[in-house]
Amino acid sequence: MLQVPYGGLDRDRPLIRLPFTSFAVGTVLLPLTGLVACLFISLMYNFEDATYTHCRVSNYLPSISAAISRVPERYIWRCCIGLHSAPRYLVSVAYFSFYRGRFARRLPELLLSGLALLCSLAENSGLLLLTYVSSTETYNVHKNGFVVFIGSSLLHMLITCWLWHVIRRSYVNPEEVTSYRWKVRLFLFNVSCCLAAAYFFRRHNKYCETGVYTLFALFEYLVVFSNMAFHMTAFWDFGSKEVIVATPPEDKRY
Numbered sequence: 001m002l003q004v005p006y007g008g009l010d011r012d013r014p015l016i017r018l019p020f021t022s023f024a025v026g027t028v029l030l031p032l033t034g035l036v037a038c039l040f041i042s043l044m045y046n047f048e049d050a051t052y053t054h055c056r057v058s059n060y061l062p063s064i065s066a067a068i069s070r071v072p073e074r075y076i077w078r079c080c081i082g083l084h085s086a087p088r089y090l091v092s093v094a095y096f097s098f099y100r101g102r103f104a105r106r107l108p109e110l111l112l113s114g115l116a117l118l119c120s121l122a123e124n125s126g127l128l129l130l131t132y133v134s135s136t137e138t139y140n141v142h143k144n145g146f147v148v149f150i151g152s153s154l155l156h157m158l159i160t161c162w163l164w165h166v167i168r169r170s171y172v173n174p175e176e177v178t179s180y181r182w183k184v185r186l187f188l189f190n191v192s193c194c195l196a197a198a199y200f201f202r203r204h205n206k207y208c209e210t211g212v213y214t215l216f217a218l219f220e221y222l223v224v225f226s227n228m229a230f231h232m233t234a235f236w237d238f239g240s241k242e243v244i245v246a247t248p249p250e251d252k253r254y
Contacts, residue, residue, distance in 0.1 A: 016245035020238040027087040028232045034080030035064070035224065038073040046070055055208035061217040064224065065142065069134040081131045085124055090243075091234060092120035095160075098237070102167060109166055112159050119156035123149055150194065153227055157187040179236035186233070190226040193219045 042050040042062045049070065050062035068077040099113035129145030164180040200216035203209065 014244045014246040016243070018243045020241040020243055021235050023087065023243045024091075024232060024234045024238070027084050027091070028228050030080045030084035032225075032228055034077050035067075035221075038064075038067045038077050039221075041073050041076075042067040042070070046073075051213075053204070053213055055204065055213070057208055057210045057213075059211065059213045059217075061214045061221075063213070063217045064220055065130075065135040065146075068131070069136045074134060078131055081127060085128055088124045088231075089121065091231075092117055092124070094238065095120070095234075099163060102170075103163075106166075109163060112163060116156055116159040116163065119152045119159065122152035123156055126150075126152060150223075154191065154194065157183070157190060157230055161187050175236045175239060179233045182233050182236075183230060186226050186230040190223060190230065193222040193226060197223060 039062065050066045051059040052066075053059060067073055096113055096117040099116070100110065103109035103113060126145050126148030130142050130149060131145075133141045133145060135142045161180075161183050164176070164183055168177055168180045197216055197219035200212055200219065204212040204216055
């Protein structure tokens with residue numbers, strides 16, 4: 001059998017070539033599918049345990065922490081978040097590279113781009129921490145991971161909205177305008193849901209009223225879903241781009 005040396009066109013052909021739109025959808029679907037599956041299993045098979053609180057009053061929805069802390073929900077959630085974390089880090093770096101190109105001569109926005117990168121990395125790391133350390137294992141570590149996730153997420157959204165506000169003033173790409181508008185809407189919705197969730201959580205702990213913890217859980221879901229939707233706006237930001245894995249040319253190897 002004739003053996004042909006690996007080189008030329010075969011060597012230069014990309015090993016993986018994926019539209020960024022498909023990459024973005026797949027990245028968001030992993031945690032979305034995992035969360036829906038965990039909530040469904042908790043409601044169907046672990047309802048009493050998942051909705052139990054120290055107040056011992058009737059509740060009808062589990063918090064996310066409760067929904068992902070039992071078996072098999074714990075393993076489903078960890079698997080989905082683990083698989084989605086690497087693409088999330090990659091997208092964070094891609095945004096920073098994008099901002100550097102747009103704001104190469106604007107120092108304030110360039111510094112904000114670096115802060116946005118740090119917030120994005122912290123958000124993903126906080127999510128990994130609260131995922132792999134459940135509330136039933138080490139509560140304080142889980143709580144700190146949640147605080148890092150929420151705090152860095154809100155700051156990242158705020159900085160991103162400002163950066164895209166600046167971009168919108170300089171460019172007229174319709175997709176960028178659409179992306180900016182949805183970013184602002186989702187950020188405001190996310191903040192509103194965070195405040196509502198905090199209010200109902202505090203009220204539940206103070207008064208132990210029936211159903212109040214359910215309202216907290218509902219707004220907690222909306223916080224997470226709006227966070228996913230915010231990151232999904234990358235669909236417009238990088239719609240014409242591709243994720244490519246390829247062999248570098250010989251003259252670029254070091």
